[in-house]
Amino acid sequence: MGCTRPEVVLTADRTLMSNYHQNEFLGFGTTAPPNVVPEWFFKLLFFPPIKNVDGIPLEAPYGLRKIEAQLLNEGFEVLTVDPDHLKRYISDAKVLGIHVMDPFGLGPSSSTFSRILQTGEPYLAKYFRILLEKPEVVEAKKRGLKIIVGGPGAWQLKLKPKFTEDHGIDCVIDGEAEKVVGEIVRRAIEGKSLPRFYEVSIHESPSVDEIPEIKNPSVNGLIEIGRGCCRGCAFCSVTLRPLRWYPYEKIEKELKVNTDAGLKYSVIHAEDVLLYGSRSVIPDRKKVLKLHKLCKRYVNQLSWSHTSMAAVATDPMLVEDVAEIILDENQEWWGAEVGIETGSPELVKKVMPAKARPFKPEQWPEVVKTAAGIMTDNNLVPACTLITGLPEETDEDVIKTIELMDDLKDFKSLIVPLFFVPLGRLKDEDWFTVEQMNDLQRELLIKCLRHDIKWTKVMIHSYFKGRWYSRISSFFYWLFVKIVEWKARGVYGAFMPKPISVERVEVKR
Ligand code: SF4
Structure with missing residues (x-):
């Protein structure tokens, strides 16, 4: 385990911090909307929590592990934390990094599922919102925590500027972040201004040598x-x-x-x-x-x-x-x-x-x-x-x-x-x-x-x-x-x- 009072805490919502019973296919279940079966039962079937030790998940989404590795290589104090255990680690953090796959359920699978079954917000959208609305996150925001969001679903935040603002998201990074995340996190820690939406250009794509190897285990290996x-x-x-x-x-x-x-x-x-x-x-x-x-x-x-x-x-x-x-x-x-x-x-x-x-x-x-x-x-x-x-x-x-x-x-x-x-x-x-x-x-x-x-x-x-x-x-x-x-x-x-x-x-x- 890394430091217990990290300056950068990384996490992802409950639907992503799961290994889906060691079966990635079951992850499809998170794109379904609630109401089909009771929520507790659905969670148990499709996205049970990953085991953790003191709130530190034993596995975490691969994309998050890449960012963790990049920031560690650049000398930051970083810790990846289970979303239900943020309270223990967030009090001194200056940056909260959140990994997203499909934060509003706008991806092809979830939007189709919810439209076909004619029900509401898919689980993955619901739990992303819940993560941002946690009292400890809201509290940390009030004292100056910066929230940076990235991952394959980051494009969706551009379509939801009001949500982004209302939920205190300071910066969204869309694209392969290895070459830019360090500078953005540094600026956040130093209290400098951040771009609201940073689209990583093709020229900023890392070469194979510039992509760090993960340092901690990823979901389902x-x-x-x-x-x-x-x-x-x-x-x-x-x-x-x-x-x-x-x-x-x-x-x-x-x-x-x-x-x-x-x-x-x-x-x-x-x-x-x-x-x-x-x-x-x-x-x-x-x-x-x-x-x-x-x-x-x-x-x-x-x-x-x-x-x-x-x-x-x-x-x-x-x-x-x-x-x-x-x-x-x-x-x-x-x-x-x-x-x-x-x-x-x-x-x-x-x-x-x-x-x-x-x-x-x-x-x-x-x-x-x-x-x-x-x-x-x-x-x-x-x-x-x-x-x-x-x-x-x-x-x-x-x-x-x-x-x-x-x-x-x-x-x-x-x-x-x-x-x-x-x-x-x-x-x-x-x-x-x-x-x-x-x-x-x-x-x-x-x-x-x-x-x-x-x-x-x-x-x-x-x-x-x-x-x-x-x-x-x-x-x-x-x-x-x-x-x-x-x-x-x-x-x-x-x-x-x-x-x-x-x-x-x-x-x-
Ligand atoms: S461009 Fe490649 S990754 Fe994208 S849908 Fe076509 S085959 Fe798949």
Whole structure:
């Protein structure tokens, strides 16, 4: 543990200071709004608190650990604290740094969830607000504490200037903060003026050498293996950042930090793990296999943050070889988030032409189906996303996506439908609202919901296999799925509608 009277306290809200029962997928649950099931029960299922010693969490979000490491390297007295134990550490602090992922529930997943279920503020937004409204934080603010917010969801604060002001947030850092956070914190400690909203430019992105290694364990042993993405989808903000891959030595140092703390699992994070070390869209199989062998030397269980359908389909044998390394007596499957986004080659051409590479946009539905087969054969179980409501989406595009969903019914996966959120190069476009949803889009959502309910019921058992509470937790997750099913039936009398026949729909352009 560091100093007990730090000048800089770092934290994150209750929904982020959780390891989600060692399963990052369950973190999706924090994007749901309250009211579906009692709050205490929901917390227990989806975001139980991380263990702590005297209020110091044993694991913390990776992004927060990076900032902690950067500030420690620059000589600050820093401590990462559980949000429910701030009172013990905040009295002398001059700066409170808060890490955010989706502070107002405006991210694609939470905004879609709350609109579909037609209920209020998602948990992650509620607990962010609660954090800022804690009496000890309000008290510390009165005596001059500066609050600095950063993280992947920082962009949302720009849309909420009144909330930002009312809740005493002094500075928001949007982007990769390593090269700027030290100076901003220094100014805050010295009582100098701070920028209300600091957008980190591409030129301020750190090189691999300038990115510090974490010094304390991260949630679920998550570690980065690279940053940036080469595919350039119009609706994504990651694409604006340069592509960098970490060398093995850097990855190994972070693996050791986590395993030395007793963690036996890890999630390797990159926008496309299969492209590790590659400067093109073709996986470098030698580097990918070496990476997995390295990680499995340290941990029993390994998962991926993200990969792409195109990379999986490009080298089917590679996924099989990786499966041979990952799957063993400790692990029967592994997960990843994967973007499908649409089943329409026309829409692929318009908003994500490089997503299919090295294949052509016209081949996209086939690429997705091929990759789905490879994943299923190798026990890679992804959480996929679909986007509807993109500015240029036509009814014909939605029909193609519905048809693709029909072809994916045997794909062991979750397929999460998301409403378009204006980000990346489309950040000036309008939000897609539930009122704009037409019958085709509703049918697509219902298909996804059915797919997810079907596969969640199948997957629940393997999620907790081998743990003593396996049977109890399986029962409760099953119960939760039943409640969502029931709730959805209530909101949409059309939950089990007569499917709209694709042929009956007049295609608008
Ligand atoms: S959506 Fe995924 S593939 Fe497309 S630019 Fe973003 S990170 Fe890359």
